Amino acid sequence: xxxxxxxxxxxxxxxxxxxxxxxxKCDMNFSVFLPEQARYGNCPALYYLAGLTCxxxxxxxxxxxxxxxxxxxxxxxxxxxxxxxxxxxxxxxWDFAKGAGFYVDATEEPWNExxxxxxxxxxxxxxLILNKFPLDNNRIGIFGHSMGGHGALTIYLKNKDKFQSVxxxxxxxxxxxxxxxxxxxxxxxxxxxxxxxxxxxxALISAGGNVTSSQPILIDQxxxxxxxxxxxxxxxxxxxxxxVGQKLILRRHEGYDHGYFFISSxxxxxxxxxxxxxD
Amino acid sequence: xxxxxxxxxxxxxxxxxxxxxxxxKCDMNFSVFLPEQARYGNCPALYYLAGLTCxxxxxxxxxxxxxxxxxxxxxxxxxxxxxxxxxxxxxxxWDFAKGAGFYVDATEEPWNExxxxxxxxxxxxxxLILNKFPLDNNRIGIFGHSMGGHGALTIYLKNKDKFQSVxxxxxxxxxxxxxxxxxxxxxxxxxxxxxxxxxxxxALISAGGNVTSSQPILIDQxxxxxxxxxxxxxxxxxxxxxxVGQKLILRRHEGYDHGYFFISSxxxxxxxxxxxxxD
Numbered sequence: 001x002x003x004x005x006x007x008x009x010x011x012x013x014x015x016x017x018x019x020x021x022x023x024x025k026c027d028m029n030f031s032v033f034l035p036e037q038a039r040y041g042n043c044p045a046l047y048y049l050a051g052l053t054c055x056x057x058x059x060x061x062x063x064x065x066x067x068x069x070x071x072x073x074x075x076x077x078x079x080x081x082x083x084x085x086x087x088x089x090x091x092x093x094w095d096f097a098k099g100a101g102f103y104v105d106a107t108e109e110p111w112n113e114x115x116x117x118x119x120x121x122x123x124x125x126x127x128l129i130l131n132k133f134p135l136d137n138n139r140i141g142i143f144g145h146s147m148g149g150h151g152a153l154t155i156y157l158k159n160k161d162k163f164q165s166v167x168x169x170x171x172x173x174x175x176x177x178x179x180x181x182x183x184x185x186x187x188x189x190x191x192x193x194x195x196x197x198x199x200x201x202x203a204l205i206s207a208g209g210n211v212t213s214s215q216p217i218l219i220d221q222x223x224x225x226x227x228x229x230x231x232x233x234x235x236x237x238x239x240x241x242x243x244v245g246q247k248l249i250l251r252r253h254e255g256y257d258h259g260y261f262f263i264s265s266x267x268x269x270x271x272x273x274x275x276x277x278x279d
Numbered sequence: 280x281x282x283x284x285x286x287x288x289x290x291x292x293x294x295x296x297x298x299x300x301x302x303x304k305c306d307m308n309f310s311v312f313l314p315e316q317a318r319y320g321n322c323p324a325l326y327y328l329a330g331l332t333c334x335x336x337x338x339x340x341x342x343x344x345x346x347x348x349x350x351x352x353x354x355x356x357x358x359x360x361x362x363x364x365x366x367x368x369x370x371x372x373w374d375f376a377k378g379a380g381f382y383v384d385a386t387e388e389p390w391n392e393x394x395x396x397x398x399x400x401x402x403x404x405x406x407l408i409l410n411k412f413p414l415d416n417n418r419i420g421i422f423g424h425s426m427g428g429h430g431a432l433t434i435y436l437k438n439k440d441k442f443q444s445v446x447x448x449x450x451x452x453x454x455x456x457x458x459x460x461x462x463x464x465x466x467x468x469x470x471x472x473x474x475x476x477x478x479x480x481x482a483l484i485s486a487g488g489n490v491t492s493s494q495p496i497l498i499d500q501x502x503x504x505x506x507x508x509x510x511x512x513x514x515x516x517x518x519x520x521x522x523v524g525q526k527l528i529l530r531r532h533e534g535y536d537h538g539y540f541f542i543s544s545x546x547x548x549x550x551x552x553x554x555x556x557x558d
Contacts (some may be wrong), residue, residue, distance in 0.1 A: 008503070008534035010544045061539065064343035067547075095551045224287070255287035260340065268346075 001132060004029075010070035011036040014060060019128065023120040024083040025113060030125065031060040032133060037073035044139035044278045045075035045129070046271070047163070049121070049155075051146030052180070053099045056080045059145075070266045072275050076097030076105035079121060079127055081148065083114035092120045096184050097101070102175070104199050106188035115188055118199075121151070122159055141165035141274035146227070147172055147180070147262060153201035153237075167218035167270045169263050170225055173237035174202040180231050194242040205240040216247040220266045222256030249273075280411060283308075289349035290315040293339060298407065304392060305360040309404065310339040311412060316352035323418035324354035324408070325550070326442070328400070328434075330425030331408045331459070335359045338424075341539040347547045351554050356408055357411070358400060360427065362393035375463050381454070382430030383478050385467035394467055397478075400430070401438055412467040417541040420444035420553035424542060425506070426451055432480035432516075433498070444556035446497035446549045448542050449504055452516035453481040459510050484519040498551045499545045501535030509532045528552075 004016040012035040021028040046069075048059045059065070059078045069076050072129035082088075082101035088112045091097040101117035129219050130137055142163045143151035149171020175181020176196050185196045197203040221234050228234075234250055241248040256262040283295040291314040300307040316322050325348075326339045338344070338357045348355050361367075361380035369388045370376040380396035421442045423431035428450020435445035454460020454492055455475050464475045476482040500513050507513075513529055520527040535541040 007536055007538060007540040008501070008532075008544070009401050014540050064346060064543070066540075066543070067343060166529075181534075222287070253287075257286055259286060261286040261288035261293050264343070264345070265287070277434035 001128065009033065010066045012038070012066065012070050016056065016060075021120055021124055023116045023124045026083045026085040026088055028080060028120065028125070029056045029084065030077060030079040031056045032129070033066050033069055033072045034133065035070045035075065035195070038075060038134050042134045042136040043073050043075045044141070044262075044275065045077060045133075045135045046274055047077045047079070047121070047140070047152075049080065049103060049142070049144030049148030049151040050081050051144070051148045052081070053094045054081050054148070055099070058260070058277065062264065063267050064264040065267045065271065067261040068271050072271060074271060074275065075133060075135060079125055082173040084115065088114045095180055096187060100147065100184060102147060102184045102188060102199070103155060104185070104188050107195070108188060108190050111188050117151070118155070122155055122162065124204050126162060139164065139278040141167075141278055143167040143169075143270055143274070144171070144184075145169040146232075146258065149173075149219075150175060150201060154199050154204060157201065157204040158198070165215060165274045166274075167273050168220075169266070169270075170221050170227070170232055170258055171201070171234075171237075172232060173220060173234060176200045176203060177233065177236065178231045200242040202236050205237070205244055205246055208244050214247070216249050217241070218249045218270060219253050220262075221251060222258060223252055223254050224256060224261045225258040227258055228278050280407065288312065289345050291317070291345065291349050293345065300399055300403055302403045305362045305364040305367050307359060307404070308363065309334045310335045311408070312339075312345050312348055313412065314349045314352045314354065317354055317413050321415040321517065322352050322354045323420070323554065324356060324412075324414045325332040325355045325553055326358070326400070326419070326421040326431075328382060328421065328423030328427030328430040329357065329360050330423070330427045331360070332373045333360050333396070333427070334378070337539070341543065342546050343543040344546045344550065347550050350548060353550060353554065354412060354414060358404055361396065367393045374459055375466060379426065379463060381426060381463045381467060382434060383464070383467050386474070387467060387469050388465060390467050401434055401441065405441060405543070407460045418443060418557040420446075420557055422446040422448075422549055422553070423450070424448040425511075425537065428498075429454060429480060431477075433478050433483060433496045435547040436480065436483040436537070437477070444494060444553045446552050447499075448545070448549075449500050449506070449511055449537055450480070450498060450513075450516075451511060452513060453479050454477045455482060456515065457510045457512065474549065481515050481519040484516070484523055484525055487523050493526070494556050495528050496520070497528045497530075497549060499532060499541075499548070500528050501537060501541045502531055502533050503535060504537040504541075506537055
């Protein structure tokens, strides 16, 4: 693990790291915010998964999260959104391949060599972070935005031992039912849609079993989000949750779009949501 | 004035504009944050001048200022740092020409055609903003970072009718006495250093006259700023203020560097400093 840079921030430290990852066979980048409280003991932590085109730097510089994270004593981890490097296959466009890992383990050539973001986040990075930073390992939440909201929801729903709380900003809730999902998952997983269901938050919720929880899921969605109707469709998730009795707080915000001005406006509510559950 | 994009943010609106500017003979870019309070009446306002390599987008996305600006009912204006466009002369490197206007009116060829950021900010943009947005015109402050801190201090010291409060993050306080200043001002203003003094915050303070004020100037400076000793030298400003009795709050912060993690850590103190004076 290589420290690339480190910056004092709100009494804590923001650090950027890279490390050679086995799961994605490339150097991966992430940032970590350690609040001052982490000097004196273990702290709860939140993983933030970013959306299409983003990197480990997007949330870190644009969310405005660290003011309250410092106050609440929250460690914040922001990974990159895909494998990187000249040897990693890529494609033209911004909604697939680099910057668009979709938090799945690819099974199709040529993507299956590197595009294993599901295992990277839930196993390799998760273990690395636990080993290297003072996390309270029973108090870890996950949240994200858009493609990263999809990642956060699906990872949470399958890894409740690892992640105890979840929330999302404008998430893709059903890649089975939107163009971004069709493009990415047909490439990463092939045409058999049965294999897509384990990466579909609506399908996972509907499958019941380990998916329900006494803890609410928080989702914020801007009404003026240009992707709301074509890609996001939070009403699908709302109805899936209702059917199985999963508590959901879905807030629709008049005037807000899909970007970080929206995220920064409600970021503090998300931190409070997680802390309430993790405490 | 052309609206390029507009985003809801903390109950207010962040908008990006461009306009054809006479003073710089090119299209200029800026952003404005209007808090919700601006729908119902005039509000106090703060201009933020950014540093070398920055644009109107840097503060807007990275400072985390709008949470408290929304609460305080502050309008925030973030201009670009230089003229732009293919017809505008430029030079290799990041500390002169585009992205480095130094908030002066150039007198030397070829820079004097476009590099008139002093007149642009204090006259052209100032008038435009007053005409187009609901500003309370006796409650306008100015602040900035590094080169923009130099801009804010020098503009404030010469335009107290227009700007009633000032603060800075890691400002260049004396371009007469640092390499960044030597390079920029010798190009923009020529080799006669007597002409530089009107753009030197220390020299303006020392000249007395209209420079003293009953209102304190706030400066925050990171101790781990790599430019502290070679370029910034706040002790020069401290001593100039002391000599003429100008009240200065100069805070030195252990561990903090020159970037936006530093700025975002103390941004709210700056907003409060201005509001206290402007109220």
